[in-house]
Ligand code: Q9C
């Protein structure tokens with residue numbers, strides 16, 4: 628399988644995050660993508676190519692232009708104020724408060740984010756644009772007839788909504804690719820999100836639409852981030868009613884429960900008859916992931932690839948989470964190799 632990559636991801640490097648009331652080293656690090664890239668070579672997944680640049684326009688097809696503009700200038704404004712630490716918000720518009728954009732930088736930072744897990748650093752803008760380019764370059768390859776590609780995006784994207792950053796995410800790479808497929812003339816795109824965490828941002832972007840089916844398998848929000856979205860009752864609204872499908876799983880779920888849910892999640896996808904499938908690929912479902920609780924083992928990732936290949940669809944894998952540095956390369960490559968092996972056997976749905 629072809630991999631798309633950009634070295635610019637390294638320009639985004641958070642100094643720390645908050646966990647258990649303490650400042651701890653950030654879990655979302657440049658090493659993650661470097662390890663995956665090393666795995667691509669070690670496991671002989673295939674060719675790696677650099678992303679091309681697409682600019683702001685395809686990003687603004689899913690994100691609010693004011694949010695994009697804020698992200699593009701935030702660090703320079705922060706620096707001009709004499710500040711040097713990572714930018715993190717402290718105040719958000721809560722329930723029943725006015726959703727009004729504040730006039731100054733500290734206020735805007737809260738307005739355009741929904742948690743403390745997406746710090747803006749010196750290189751965040753460049754890295755986030757590069758991740759979108761990695762997604763768009765993969766999309767272009769599928770559009771040109773490639774059967775499957777892996778977009779090695781970093782920073783990840785599925786927690787970023789229309790006008791906010793959150794959970795290590797700034798631009799929603801999978802959503803940007805989905806919109807590009809539609810803008811290229813496809814009419815039905817499915818996104819299957821198998822990251823441990825609910826893809827609240829992707830859901831936000833497509834919640835009222837029927838041209839993108841969003842199906843997510845994740846830890847029950849009652850006991851996991853992002854806490855306030857991802858319940859089974861969230862099914863889309865208006866024209867989008869029925870086009871969002873959530874499968875929350877209990878904390879501590881094992882592979883057998885997870886694969887059972889994957890089987891269920893594939894049903895609405897098959898029924899939708901999408902022209903293309905985007906997989907938001909997080910491997911934070913791994914048993915040794917430092918911030919998650921599912922119990923998948925390395926051998927399970929190959930099986931995931933096999934199951935996805937059986938859907939028989941043009942497929943774009945987009946990298947999301949996964950924080951067990953030592954295992955991230957083999958787990959991601961397990962999925963890709965499993966997909967490729969099943970495909971070359973000619974197995975059909
Ligand atoms: N102590 C992705 O996997 N922190 N984002 C949760 C950990 C935020 C995860 C609490 C997790 C964000 C792309």
Ligand code: ZN
Pocket residue numbers: 822823824909911947948949
């Ligand atoms: Zn995750």
